[in-house]
Amino acid sequence: MSKLRTIDDINVANKKVLVRVDFNVPIEDGNISSDARIKQAIPTIVELLKKGAKVILASHLGRPKGEKVPDLSLSIIEQTLRTNLPGVDISFVADVVGSAAKSAANKLAQGQVLLLENLRYEAGEETNDLGLATKLAGLADIYVDDAFSCAHRSHASIQAVAELLPSVAGRLMEKEIGILSRVLETPKLPLAAIIGGSKISSKLGVLKNLATKVQYLIIGGAMANTFLHAKGHNVGTSLCEVEMTEVVNEILVSASNHDCKVVIPIDVVVAKALEANIETENVMVEQVPQEKMILDVGHGSIKKLGEICKICRTVIWNGPLGAFEVSPFDVGTIAVAEIVVEFTRAGKLMSVVGGGDTVAALERVGAEHAFTYTTMAGGAFLEWLEGRILPGVKVLED
The missing domain is CATH 3.40.50.1260 (Phosphoglycerate kinase, N-terminal domain)
Known part of the structure; x- marks a missing residue:
């Protein structure tokens, strides 16, 4: 396998870093029934914050198919994220790539986290739309993919945006690829x-x-x-x-x-x-x-x-x-x-x-x-x- 680029290969200090995570958590009766996926993303987020990054989190939730389905808003993630990142300044914006998201991203300071709205509210996400990817790339300076669970999908937030920004794997992505490579290859x-x-x-x-x-x-x-x-x-x-x-x-x-x-x-x-x-x-x-x-x-x-x-x-x-x-x-x-x-x-x-x-x-x-x-x-x-x-x-x- 070719060499995987990781966080070790970039300087994130004072940079806006777009992190693709997988917060597609199970929801029952309006509550998150398992926060395992959120917990798995924490080490990468913490490391980026310690290195002085301004972190922008992007994820999908469910299958809204380009529609704004209220029950699938990522706002439900915000409180659980705060619980898992105590003391971190976290904000949520009900937007993905519009003016509100752009403004919120530009106002980020070092050590702060911004959670974007559900990526799949945008019709171009699942079609790997270059226009959407360009707007996502416009929010940040660096792209980190920490969602191996989505790596099989040619989506705008997975593939296209990674071709527009300096892009590396997060720690979870790096860990999963390392372990799976080992069990099949050696x-x-x-x-x-x-x-x-x-x-x-x-x-x-x-x-x-x-x-x-x-x-x-x-x-x-x-x-x-x-x-x-x-x-x-x-x-x-x-x-x-x-x-x-x-x-x-x-x-x-x-x-x-x-x-x-x-x-x-x-x-x-x-x-x-x-x-x-x-x-x-x-x-x-x-x-x-x-x-x-x-x-x-x-x-x-x-x-x-x-x-x-x-x-x-x-x-x-x-x-x-x-x-x-x-x-x-x-x-x-x-x-x-x-x-x-x-x-x-x-x-x-x-x-x-x-x-x-x-x-x-x-x-x-x-x-x-x-x-x-x-x-x-x-x-x-x-x-x-x-x-x-x-x-x-x-x-x-x-």
Whole structure:
């Protein structure tokens, strides 16, 4: 990979620094339900302030699609930001690139922070509009991107503006790229990837790329049903992409050619419907009843995955192993998470987890911070696993 430009490469003293952060936080009943994304941005903000910068924060929230949707205003972030930056002079402007934003940016003094309104209130944000990027660039002297979670998007605040100002990666961006590069390019071996989720079609690129890089490719979730079907097993009424059978076989051949062992369940938990506390049955994959659906991995599969984790030195995880949102079909995901956490804490395993569903599953048992690294990036994490070039990263490289 080319050299990533970082904060170490610039002098920010008395400069207006536009920092692209990801404050796309979950909101429930008008309140922020998790401030994890805000907390992750704090180290970069604090460092810039200590170095004498005038910090301008830019983020999106939700999908207003170029409309001013009141419920998606970044004003909701202001108080939480103050809580996480005690003693810092923080102001919010209900504008992105208009005269109010320009005036507020020009009045900033060293050590002060300005929070702009939702970037996606501007229609040009998601189209990578040069006009919008030029106006954003006009607010500042330097651009810092600290939103790896958005790096897969060719948006005005991610790509175009970085080409108009001296641009570098923030500490969170630098950290995420460093860790993810390490686990894919120079990992401690053996390396296992646990990939779950409902559809192979949504993670096809990930599976194809990882089949050439890892020693164990562990398939979970409803995706495993399609692999079981391709191997001739009956999957009952389970979600299954029959049309992807040929693709599955191609992945299996590729994996074999690259000394990668594809691991699918040997037993599963089945039920007549996806309902909480419904009667369930643990059966071998050869014995799935015609009238039931597969909703989680079985006890034998959990034991097998534990044995694989025990001999591995690196694990990448994206996607739950079962329908974790509904109890008791979260058992497999939780059990394997506890195994990975055990080996991580013992210093025997480097573990990296990412993706909204995966992190949500781990949060249910308080395990999200017990992995070596948990990335909040969803789409960017997946595209990185696919081996794609991320526009938000490429523009920051020499």
